[in-house]
Amino acid sequence: MKGRLVIAGLGPGSEAQITPEVQAAIAAATDVIGYTPYVARITPRANLALHPSDNRVEAERARHALDLAAAGHQVLIVSSGDPGVFAMAAAIFEVLESDLTRWQQVEIDILPGITAMLAAAARIGAPLGHDFCVINLSDNLKPWAVIEKRLRLAAEADFAMAFYNPRSKSRPDGFASALEILKHSCGDDRPVIFARAVSTKQETVTVMPLSRADPDMADMRTLVLVGSSKTRLVEHQNKKWVYTPRSLQD
Amino acid sequence: MKGRLVIAGLGPGSEAQITPEVQAAIAAATDVIGYTPYVARITPRANLALHPSDNRVEAERARHALDLAAAGHQVLIVSSGDPGVFAMAAAIFEVLESDLTRWQQVEIDILPGITAMLAAAARIGAPLGHDFCVINLSDNLKPWAVIEKRLRLAAEADFAMAFYNPRSKSRPDGFASALEILKHSCGDDRPVIFARAVSTKQETVTVMPLSRADPDMADMRTLVLVGSSKTRLVEHQNKKWVYTPRSLQD
Numbered sequence: 001m002k003g004r005l006v007i008a009g010l011g012p013g014s015e016a017q018i019t020p021e022v023q024a025a026i027a028a029a030t031d032v033i034g035y036t037p038y039v040a041r042i043t044p045r046a047n048l049a050l051h052p053s054d055n056r057v058e059a060e061r062a063r064h065a066l067d068l069a070a071a072g073h074q075v076l077i078v079s080s081g082d083p084g085v086f087a088m089a090a091a092i093f094e095v096l097e098s099d100l101t102r103w104q105q106v107e108i109d110i111l112p113g114i115t116a117m118l119a120a121a122a123r124i125g126a127p128l129g130h131d132f133c134v135i136n137l138s139d140n141l142k143p144w145a146v147i148e149k150r151l152r153l154a155a156e157a158d159f160a161m162a163f164y165n166p167r168s169k170s171r172p173d174g175f176a177s178a179l180e181i182l183k184h185s186c187g188d189d190r191p192v193i194f195a196r197a198v199s200t201k202q203e204t205v206t207v208m209p210l211s212r213a214d215p216d217m218a219d220m221r222t223l224v225l226v227g228s229s230k231t232r233l234v235e236h237q238n239k240k241w242v243y244t245p246r247s248l249q250d
Numbered sequence: 251m252k253g254r255l256v257i258a259g260l261g262p263g264s265e266a267q268i269t270p271e272v273q274a275a276i277a278a279a280t281d282v283i284g285y286t287p288y289v290a291r292i293t294p295r296a297n298l299a300l301h302p303s304d305n306r307v308e309a310e311r312a313r314h315a316l317d318l319a320a321a322g323h324q325v326l327i328v329s330s331g332d333p334g335v336f337a338m339a340a341a342i343f344e345v346l347e348s349d350l351t352r353w354q355q356v357e358i359d360i361l362p363g364i365t366a367m368l369a370a371a372a373r374i375g376a377p378l379g380h381d382f383c384v385i386n387l388s389d390n391l392k393p394w395a396v397i398e399k400r401l402r403l404a405a406e407a408d409f410a411m412a413f414y415n416p417r418s419k420s421r422p423d424g425f426a427s428a429l430e431i432l433k434h435s436c437g438d439d440r441p442v443i444f445a446r447a448v449s450t451k452q453e454t455v456t457v458m459p460l461s462r463a464d465p466d467m468a469d470m471r472t473l474v475l476v477g478s479s480k481t482r483l484v485e486h487q488n489k490k491w492v493y494t495p496r497s498l499q500d
Contacts, residue, residue: 126343
Protein backbone atom coordinates (compact mmCIF):
# COMPACT_ATOMS: atom_id res chain seq x y z
CA MET A 1 0.00 0.00 0.00
CA LYS A 2 1.26 3.44 -0.91
CA GLY A 3 2.35 5.51 2.08
CA ARG A 4 0.50 8.65 2.94
CA LEU A 5 1.07 11.41 5.46
CA VAL A 6 -1.89 13.50 6.57
CA ILE A 7 -1.15 16.57 8.68
CA ALA A 8 -4.34 17.42 10.52
CA GLY A 9 -5.69 19.95 13.00
CA LEU A 10 -7.80 18.70 15.92
CA GLY A 11 -9.17 22.13 16.83
CA PRO A 12 -8.66 23.65 20.27
CA GLY A 13 -10.07 20.79 22.36
CA SER A 14 -13.75 19.96 21.87
CA GLU A 15 -14.75 16.91 19.84
CA ALA A 16 -17.55 19.05 18.43
CA GLN A 17 -15.00 21.28 16.70
CA ILE A 18 -13.17 18.48 14.84
CA THR A 19 -14.15 18.60 11.16
CA PRO A 20 -15.64 15.52 9.46
CA GLU A 21 -12.64 15.28 7.09
CA VAL A 22 -10.27 15.10 10.06
CA GLN A 23 -12.51 12.50 11.74
CA ALA A 24 -12.33 10.45 8.52
CA ALA A 25 -8.55 10.78 8.45
CA ILE A 26 -8.36 9.50 12.04
CA ALA A 27 -10.51 6.51 11.06
CA ALA A 28 -8.25 5.74 8.06
CA ALA A 29 -4.91 6.03 9.88
CA THR A 30 -2.63 3.15 10.82
CA ASP A 31 -0.39 5.44 12.89
CA VAL A 32 -1.01 8.67 14.80
CA ILE A 33 1.97 10.85 15.71
CA GLY A 34 2.09 14.03 17.77
CA TYR A 35 2.77 15.82 21.00
CA THR A 36 1.55 13.62 23.88
CA PRO A 37 -1.57 15.62 24.95
CA TYR A 38 -2.79 15.81 21.34
CA VAL A 39 -2.31 12.07 20.67
CA ALA A 40 -4.20 11.46 23.94
CA ARG A 41 -7.28 12.92 22.22
CA ILE A 42 -7.37 9.98 19.76
CA THR A 43 -9.49 6.98 20.85
CA PRO A 44 -7.30 3.85 20.82
CA ARG A 45 -8.43 0.94 18.63
CA ALA A 46 -7.10 -2.27 17.15
CA ASN A 47 -4.62 -1.79 14.27
CA LEU A 48 -3.89 1.80 15.22
CA ALA A 49 -0.45 2.60 16.63
CA LEU A 50 -0.24 5.74 18.75
CA HIS A 51 3.15 7.49 18.86
CA PRO A 52 3.11 10.29 21.46
CA SER A 53 6.23 12.43 21.84
CA ASP A 54 7.48 15.41 23.82
CA ASN A 55 7.17 19.07 23.03
CA ARG A 56 10.07 20.73 21.21
CA VAL A 57 11.01 17.65 19.18
CA GLU A 58 9.09 18.70 16.08
CA ALA A 59 11.88 17.82 13.63
CA GLU A 60 12.32 14.28 15.00
CA ARG A 61 8.57 13.80 15.00
CA ALA A 62 8.36 14.98 11.38
CA ARG A 63 11.15 12.61 10.33
CA HIS A 64 9.47 9.71 12.11
CA ALA A 65 6.17 10.47 10.39
CA LEU A 66 7.75 10.72 6.93
CA ASP A 67 9.73 7.49 7.43
CA LEU A 68 6.65 5.55 8.52
CA ALA A 69 4.71 6.87 5.53
CA ALA A 70 7.60 5.95 3.20
CA ALA A 71 7.36 2.41 4.59
CA GLY A 72 3.73 2.24 3.44
CA HIS A 73 1.88 3.30 6.58
CA GLN A 74 -1.15 5.61 6.61
CA VAL A 75 0.25 8.19 8.97
CA LEU A 76 -1.68 10.97 10.66
CA ILE A 77 0.31 13.69 12.39
CA VAL A 78 -1.90 15.72 14.69
CA SER A 79 -1.66 19.28 15.93
CA SER A 80 -3.97 21.12 18.25
CA GLY A 81 -5.91 23.89 16.48
CA ASP A 82 -4.76 24.26 12.87
CA PRO A 83 -1.61 22.46 11.67
CA GLY A 84 -0.46 25.50 9.65
CA VAL A 85 -0.51 28.05 12.51
CA PHE A 86 2.57 27.61 14.71
CA ALA A 87 2.23 23.85 14.44
CA MET A 88 3.46 20.75 12.59
CA ALA A 89 2.91 21.56 8.90
CA ALA A 90 5.92 23.90 8.64
CA ALA A 91 8.11 21.40 10.52
CA ILE A 92 7.17 18.66 8.04
CA PHE A 93 8.25 20.79 5.06
CA GLU A 94 11.49 21.85 6.75
CA VAL A 95 12.41 18.19 7.21
CA LEU A 96 11.08 17.09 3.80
CA GLU A 97 13.25 19.69 2.06
CA SER A 98 16.36 18.40 3.83
CA ASP A 99 16.16 15.05 1.99
CA LEU A 100 13.63 15.12 -0.84
CA THR A 101 14.66 11.84 -2.50
CA ARG A 102 14.27 9.87 0.73
CA TRP A 103 10.57 10.70 0.94
CA GLN A 104 9.69 11.16 -2.73
CA GLN A 105 7.02 8.41 -2.68
CA VAL A 106 5.09 9.87 0.27
CA GLU A 107 1.78 11.50 -0.55
CA ILE A 108 1.12 14.52 1.63
CA ASP A 109 -2.20 16.09 2.57
CA ILE A 110 -2.97 18.85 5.02
CA LEU A 111 -6.36 19.23 6.72
CA PRO A 112 -7.13 22.55 8.43
CA GLY A 113 -8.59 22.89 11.91
CA ILE A 114 -10.19 25.53 14.12
CA THR A 115 -7.18 27.45 15.39
CA ALA A 116 -7.27 28.73 18.98
CA MET A 117 -7.74 32.41 18.09
CA LEU A 118 -10.98 31.69 16.21
CA ALA A 119 -12.42 29.64 19.07
CA ALA A 120 -11.34 32.26 21.63
CA ALA A 121 -12.71 35.14 19.58
CA ALA A 122 -16.06 33.35 19.17
CA ARG A 123 -16.42 32.96 22.95
CA ILE A 124 -16.03 36.67 23.61
CA GLY A 125 -17.67 38.24 20.54
CA ALA A 126 -15.76 39.40 17.46
CA PRO A 127 -12.47 40.97 18.58
CA LEU A 128 -10.87 39.94 15.25
CA GLY A 129 -13.70 41.49 13.23
CA HIS A 130 -11.32 43.85 11.47
CA ASP A 131 -7.70 43.62 10.23
CA PHE A 132 -5.45 41.75 12.67
CA CYS A 133 -2.08 40.11 13.14
CA VAL A 134 -1.02 36.84 14.69
CA ILE A 135 2.26 36.55 16.58
CA ASN A 136 3.97 33.64 18.30
CA LEU A 137 5.47 35.11 21.50
CA SER A 138 7.90 32.21 21.95
CA ASP A 139 11.49 33.25 21.32
CA ASN A 140 12.73 29.67 21.11
CA LEU A 141 13.17 30.01 17.35
CA LYS A 142 13.41 33.75 16.78
CA PRO A 143 15.25 36.63 18.45
CA TRP A 144 13.23 38.57 21.02
CA ALA A 145 14.11 41.77 19.16
CA VAL A 146 12.02 40.58 16.20
CA ILE A 147 9.03 40.10 18.49
CA GLU A 148 9.45 43.60 19.93
CA LYS A 149 9.70 45.12 16.46
CA ARG A 150 6.58 43.32 15.30
CA LEU A 151 4.62 44.41 18.38
CA ARG A 152 5.49 48.06 17.78
CA LEU A 153 4.65 47.90 14.06
CA ALA A 154 1.41 46.02 14.74
CA ALA A 155 0.36 48.75 17.18
CA GLU A 156 1.31 51.44 14.65
CA ALA A 157 -0.79 49.64 12.01
CA ASP A 158 -3.66 49.52 14.55
CA PHE A 159 -4.18 45.81 14.05
CA ALA A 160 -6.13 43.75 16.54
CA MET A 161 -3.66 41.10 17.72
CA ALA A 162 -3.66 37.42 18.60
CA PHE A 163 -0.75 36.01 20.59
CA TYR A 164 0.11 32.32 20.69
CA ASN A 165 2.44 30.73 23.27
CA PRO A 166 2.56 33.86 25.43
CA ARG A 167 4.44 32.32 28.32
CA SER A 168 6.01 29.08 29.54
CA LYS A 169 8.09 27.91 32.48
CA SER A 170 11.24 28.21 30.39
CA ARG A 171 10.29 31.71 29.18
CA PRO A 172 8.76 33.47 32.21
CA ASP A 173 9.78 37.06 31.36
CA GLY A 174 9.06 37.73 27.71
CA PHE A 175 5.34 38.18 28.14
CA ALA A 176 5.88 40.87 30.80
CA SER A 177 8.01 42.79 28.29
CA ALA A 178 5.36 42.32 25.61
CA LEU A 179 2.66 43.71 27.92
CA GLU A 180 4.83 46.76 28.69
CA ILE A 181 5.33 47.46 24.98
CA LEU A 182 1.60 47.06 24.35
CA LYS A 183 0.65 49.39 27.23
CA HIS A 184 3.08 51.98 25.93
CA SER A 185 1.95 51.64 22.29
CA CYS A 186 -1.79 51.07 22.73
CA GLY A 187 -2.60 52.85 26.01
CA ASP A 188 -3.84 51.53 29.34
CA ASP A 189 -7.48 51.24 28.29
CA ARG A 190 -7.09 48.89 25.33
CA PRO A 191 -9.02 45.65 25.96
CA VAL A 192 -7.05 42.45 26.39
CA ILE A 193 -8.57 38.97 26.50
CA PHE A 194 -7.04 35.96 28.22
CA ALA A 195 -8.59 32.80 26.79
CA ARG A 196 -7.36 29.63 28.43
CA ALA A 197 -8.14 26.06 27.33
CA VAL A 198 -11.03 27.22 25.16
CA SER A 199 -13.68 24.58 24.39
CA THR A 200 -12.42 22.28 27.19
CA LYS A 201 -13.79 21.78 30.72
CA GLN A 202 -11.01 24.02 32.06
CA GLU A 203 -12.03 26.96 29.83
CA THR A 204 -11.73 30.48 31.24
CA VAL A 205 -12.11 33.65 29.20
CA THR A 206 -11.56 37.05 30.84
CA VAL A 207 -11.41 40.58 29.47
CA MET A 208 -9.86 43.65 31.09
CA PRO A 209 -8.04 46.85 30.18
CA LEU A 210 -4.29 46.50 29.52
CA SER A 211 -3.62 48.44 32.74
CA ARG A 212 -4.95 45.49 34.75
CA ALA A 213 -3.22 42.75 32.75
CA ASP A 214 -0.62 40.80 34.69
CA PRO A 215 1.95 38.45 33.13
CA ASP A 216 0.86 35.67 35.51
CA MET A 217 -2.54 35.59 33.81
CA ALA A 218 -1.05 33.65 30.86
CA ASP A 219 0.55 30.24 30.46
CA MET A 220 1.13 27.90 27.51
CA ARG A 221 -2.58 27.02 27.29
CA THR A 222 -3.57 30.68 27.03
CA LEU A 223 -4.37 32.56 23.86
CA VAL A 224 -4.14 36.33 24.30
CA LEU A 225 -6.14 38.77 22.16
CA VAL A 226 -5.67 42.55 22.14
CA GLY A 227 -8.13 44.88 20.46
CA SER A 228 -7.42 47.66 17.98
CA SER A 229 -8.14 51.30 18.84
CA LYS A 230 -11.69 50.73 17.51
CA THR A 231 -12.49 47.64 19.60
CA ARG A 232 -15.58 48.08 21.79
CA LEU A 233 -17.13 46.42 24.83
CA VAL A 234 -20.86 45.81 25.04
CA GLU A 235 -22.67 44.34 28.05
CA HIS A 236 -25.56 42.02 27.28
CA GLN A 237 -27.19 39.54 29.68
CA ASN A 238 -24.52 40.26 32.31
CA LYS A 239 -21.75 39.29 29.93
CA LYS A 240 -19.06 41.57 28.57
CA TRP A 241 -18.75 41.01 24.85
CA VAL A 242 -15.85 42.46 22.85
CA TYR A 243 -16.01 43.30 19.17
CA THR A 244 -14.10 45.23 16.55
CA PRO A 245 -16.52 46.97 14.17
CA ARG A 246 -16.28 46.49 10.43
CA SER A 247 -16.13 50.21 9.77
CA LEU A 248 -13.34 52.58 10.79
CA GLN A 249 -15.70 55.54 10.70
CA ASP A 250 -16.54 56.84 14.19
CA MET B 251 -39.67 29.14 23.83
CA LYS B 252 -36.79 31.47 24.56
CA GLY B 253 -35.25 33.05 21.51
CA ARG B 254 -31.71 32.27 20.58
CA LEU B 255 -29.33 33.60 17.95
CA VAL B 256 -26.43 31.42 16.84
CA ILE B 257 -23.82 33.03 14.61
CA ALA B 258 -22.04 30.21 12.82
CA GLY B 259 -19.27 29.66 10.29
CA LEU B 260 -19.86 27.16 7.47
CA GLY B 261 -16.20 26.92 6.48
CA PRO B 262 -15.01 27.76 2.96
CA GLY B 263 -17.32 25.44 1.02
CA SER B 264 -16.92 21.71 1.63
CA GLU B 265 -19.44 19.86 3.79
CA ALA B 266 -16.48 17.93 5.20
CA GLN B 267 -15.15 21.12 6.78
CA ILE B 268 -18.33 22.03 8.70
CA THR B 269 -17.81 21.26 12.39
CA PRO B 270 -20.21 18.93 14.23
CA GLU B 271 -21.33 21.77 16.54
CA VAL B 272 -22.34 23.85 13.50
CA GLN B 273 -24.13 20.86 11.97
CA ALA B 274 -26.05 20.49 15.24
CA ALA B 275 -26.95 24.18 15.21
CA ILE B 276 -28.29 23.84 11.67
CA ALA B 277 -30.43 20.90 12.80
CA ALA B 278 -31.80 22.88 15.77
CA ALA B 279 -32.63 26.07 13.87
CA THR B 280 -36.10 27.29 12.96
CA ASP B 281 -34.70 30.07 10.75
CA VAL B 282 -31.49 30.45 8.75
CA ILE B 283 -30.41 33.93 7.71
CA GLY B 284 -27.49 34.97 5.53
CA TYR B 285 -26.06 36.07 2.21
CA THR B 286 -27.85 34.12 -0.55
CA PRO B 287 -24.97 31.78 -1.60
CA TYR B 288 -24.35 30.80 2.01
CA VAL B 289 -28.01 30.08 2.80
CA ALA B 290 -28.06 27.99 -0.39
CA ARG B 291 -25.67 25.59 1.35
CA ILE B 292 -28.35 24.65 3.90
CA THR B 293 -30.55 21.67 2.97
CA PRO B 294 -34.22 22.75 3.07
CA ARG B 295 -36.53 20.83 5.39
CA ALA B 296 -39.97 21.14 6.96
CA ASN B 297 -40.24 23.71 9.74
CA LEU B 298 -37.09 25.51 8.65
CA ALA B 299 -37.46 28.99 7.13
CA LEU B 300 -34.61 30.11 4.88
CA HIS B 301 -34.05 33.88 4.64
CA PRO B 302 -31.45 34.64 1.95
CA SER B 303 -30.43 38.25 1.41
CA ASP B 304 -28.06 40.32 -0.69
CA ASN B 305 -24.46 41.19 -0.04
CA ARG B 306 -23.76 44.53 1.67
CA VAL B 307 -26.94 44.51 3.78
CA GLU B 308 -25.25 43.15 6.90
CA ALA B 309 -26.91 45.60 9.30
CA GLU B 310 -30.44 44.85 8.03
CA ARG B 311 -29.70 41.14 8.16
CA ALA B 312 -28.41 41.45 11.73
CA ARG B 313 -31.54 43.39 12.78
CA HIS B 314 -33.80 40.79 11.15
CA ALA B 315 -31.98 37.97 12.93
CA LEU B 316 -32.15 39.68 16.33
CA ASP B 317 -35.84 40.50 15.89
CA LEU B 318 -36.74 36.92 14.95
CA ALA B 319 -34.79 35.62 17.94
CA ALA B 320 -36.52 38.15 20.23
CA ALA B 321 -39.83 36.74 18.96
CA GLY B 322 -38.81 33.29 20.21
CA HIS B 323 -37.29 31.76 17.08
CA GLN B 324 -34.15 29.62 17.05
CA VAL B 325 -32.20 31.70 14.57
CA LEU B 326 -29.01 30.68 12.83
CA ILE B 327 -27.10 33.37 10.97
CA VAL B 328 -24.52 31.84 8.65
CA SER B 329 -21.26 33.15 7.27
CA SER B 330 -18.83 31.46 4.95
CA GLY B 331 -15.57 30.58 6.68
CA ASP B 332 -15.49 31.90 10.24
CA PRO B 333 -18.16 34.36 11.44
CA GLY B 334 -15.59 36.49 13.30
CA VAL B 335 -13.25 37.15 10.36
CA PHE B 336 -14.72 39.86 8.11
CA ALA B 337 -18.16 38.34 8.52
CA MET B 338 -21.43 38.61 10.43
CA ALA B 339 -20.38 38.45 14.12
CA ALA B 340 -19.12 42.05 14.21
CA ALA B 341 -22.24 43.28 12.38
CA ILE B 342 -24.47 41.61 14.97
CA PHE B 343 -22.74 43.41 17.85
CA GLU B 344 -22.82 46.75 16.03
CA VAL B 345 -26.58 46.45 15.67
CA LEU B 346 -27.11 44.96 19.15
CA GLU B 347 -25.28 47.90 20.75
CA SER B 348 -27.54 50.36 18.94
CA ASP B 349 -30.61 49.18 20.91
CA LEU B 350 -29.65 46.91 23.81
CA THR B 351 -33.04 46.89 25.54
CA ARG B 352 -34.88 45.80 22.39
CA TRP B 353 -32.93 42.54 22.23
CA GLN B 354 -32.10 41.99 25.91
CA GLN B 355 -33.87 38.59 26.02
CA VAL B 356 -31.95 37.11 23.09
CA GLU B 357 -29.32 34.52 23.92
CA ILE B 358 -26.31 34.78 21.66
CA ASP B 359 -23.77 32.10 20.76
CA ILE B 360 -20.97 32.16 18.23
CA LEU B 361 -19.58 29.00 16.62
CA PRO B 362 -16.25 29.27 14.81
CA GLY B 363 -15.55 27.87 11.34
CA ILE B 364 -12.59 27.11 9.09
CA THR B 365 -11.77 30.53 7.67
CA ALA B 366 -10.60 30.74 4.05
CA MET B 367 -6.96 31.51 4.81
CA LEU B 368 -6.56 28.27 6.80
CA ALA B 369 -8.12 26.15 4.05
CA ALA B 370 -6.04 27.92 1.38
CA ALA B 371 -2.82 27.59 3.37
CA ALA B 372 -3.44 23.88 3.93
CA ARG B 373 -3.80 23.29 0.17
CA ILE B 374 -0.41 24.81 -0.65
CA GLY B 375 1.67 23.86 2.42
CA ALA B 376 2.25 26.13 5.39
CA PRO B 377 2.66 29.71 4.15
CA LEU B 378 1.25 31.02 7.48
CA GLY B 379 3.67 28.90 9.50
CA HIS B 380 5.18 31.98 11.12
CA ASP B 381 3.85 35.37 12.28
CA PHE B 382 1.31 36.81 9.86
CA CYS B 383 -1.35 39.45 9.36
CA VAL B 384 -4.83 39.38 7.89
CA ILE B 385 -6.20 42.33 5.94
CA ASN B 386 -9.54 42.97 4.27
CA LEU B 387 -8.72 44.73 0.98
CA SER B 388 -12.24 46.10 0.57
CA ASP B 389 -12.37 49.85 1.07
CA ASN B 390 -16.17 49.89 1.37
CA LEU B 391 -15.89 50.55 5.11
CA LYS B 392 -12.40 52.00 5.56
CA PRO B 393 -10.32 54.59 3.73
CA TRP B 394 -7.89 53.21 1.16
CA ALA B 395 -5.09 55.16 2.89
CA VAL B 396 -5.48 52.87 5.94
CA ILE B 397 -5.04 49.81 3.73
CA GLU B 398 -1.88 51.28 2.18
CA LYS B 399 -0.43 52.12 5.57
CA ARG B 400 -1.12 48.61 6.87
CA LEU B 401 0.46 47.02 3.79
CA ARG B 402 3.66 49.02 4.26
CA LEU B 403 3.87 48.31 7.99
CA ALA B 404 3.10 44.61 7.46
CA ALA B 405 5.95 44.40 4.95
CA GLU B 406 8.27 46.23 7.36
CA ALA B 407 7.30 43.76 10.12
CA ASP B 408 8.05 40.92 7.66
CA PHE B 409 4.70 39.27 8.30
CA ALA B 410 3.32 36.69 5.93
CA MET B 411 -0.01 38.14 4.79
CA ALA B 412 -3.53 36.94 4.04
CA PHE B 413 -5.84 39.18 2.02
CA TYR B 414 -9.62 38.81 2.03
CA ASN B 415 -11.93 40.43 -0.55
CA PRO B 416 -9.07 41.47 -2.83
CA ARG B 417 -11.21 42.65 -5.70
CA SER B 418 -14.80 43.07 -6.84
CA LYS B 419 -16.64 44.56 -9.79
CA SER B 420 -17.30 47.71 -7.78
CA ARG B 421 -13.64 47.94 -6.70
CA PRO B 422 -11.59 46.97 -9.74
CA ASP B 423 -8.50 49.10 -9.05
CA GLY B 424 -7.51 48.78 -5.39
CA PHE B 425 -5.93 45.36 -5.76
CA ALA B 426 -3.62 46.64 -8.52
CA SER B 427 -2.41 49.37 -6.13
CA ALA B 428 -1.94 46.80 -3.37
CA LEU B 429 0.17 44.61 -5.65
CA GLU B 430 2.36 47.59 -6.59
CA ILE B 431 2.96 48.41 -2.91
CA LEU B 432 3.78 44.79 -2.18
CA LYS B 433 6.22 44.53 -5.11
CA HIS B 434 7.94 47.69 -3.96
CA SER B 435 8.06 46.65 -0.28
CA CYS B 436 8.71 42.91 -0.60
CA GLY B 437 10.55 42.58 -3.92
CA ASP B 438 9.63 40.87 -7.18
CA ASP B 439 10.54 37.36 -6.03
CA ARG B 440 8.26 37.12 -3.00
CA PRO B 441 5.80 34.21 -3.49
CA VAL B 442 2.13 35.05 -3.85
CA ILE B 443 -0.69 32.50 -3.81
CA PHE B 444 -4.08 32.93 -5.45
CA ALA B 445 -6.53 30.50 -3.86
CA ARG B 446 -9.98 30.60 -5.42
CA ALA B 447 -13.07 28.77 -4.18
CA VAL B 448 -10.99 26.48 -1.98
CA SER B 449 -12.62 23.16 -1.06
CA THR B 450 -15.28 23.51 -3.78
CA LYS B 451 -15.42 21.94 -7.27
CA GLN B 452 -14.22 25.25 -8.73
CA GLU B 453 -11.06 25.29 -6.61
CA THR B 454 -7.85 26.64 -8.14
CA VAL B 455 -4.67 27.36 -6.21
CA THR B 456 -1.68 28.90 -7.97
CA VAL B 457 1.67 30.20 -6.76
CA MET B 458 4.03 32.60 -8.51
CA PRO B 459 6.51 35.38 -7.76
CA LEU B 460 5.00 38.83 -7.19
CA SER B 461 6.54 39.98 -10.49
CA ARG B 462 4.12 37.71 -12.36
CA ALA B 463 1.03 38.56 -10.32
CA ASP B 464 -1.70 40.33 -12.24
CA PRO B 465 -4.71 42.08 -10.68
CA ASP B 466 -7.05 40.05 -12.92
CA MET B 467 -6.01 36.87 -11.12
CA ALA B 468 -8.23 37.78 -8.16
CA ASP B 469 -11.96 38.22 -7.68
CA MET B 470 -14.30 38.14 -4.65
CA ARG B 471 -13.95 34.36 -4.31
CA THR B 472 -10.15 34.59 -4.16
CA LEU B 473 -8.04 34.54 -1.03
CA VAL B 474 -4.55 35.93 -1.61
CA LEU B 475 -1.56 34.91 0.48
CA VAL B 476 1.87 36.54 0.36
CA GLY B 477 4.93 35.00 2.02
CA SER B 478 7.38 36.65 4.39
CA SER B 479 11.04 37.10 3.42
CA LYS B 480 11.69 33.60 4.85
CA THR B 481 8.96 31.79 2.90
CA ARG B 482 10.30 28.91 0.77
CA LEU B 483 9.14 26.81 -2.17
CA VAL B 484 9.74 23.08 -2.28
CA GLU B 485 8.86 20.78 -5.18
CA HIS B 486 7.60 17.34 -4.25
CA GLN B 487 5.70 14.93 -6.52
CA ASN B 488 5.48 17.60 -9.23
CA LYS B 489 3.73 19.99 -6.90
CA LYS B 490 5.08 23.31 -5.68
CA TRP B 491 4.54 23.56 -1.94
CA VAL B 492 5.03 26.84 -0.09
CA TYR B 493 5.97 27.10 3.58
CA THR B 494 7.26 29.60 6.08
CA PRO B 495 9.73 27.96 8.45
CA ARG B 496 9.29 28.16 12.21
CA SER B 497 12.79 29.50 12.70
CA LEU B 498 14.13 32.84 11.53
CA GLN B 499 17.71 31.57 11.58
CA ASP B 500 19.11 31.04 8.07
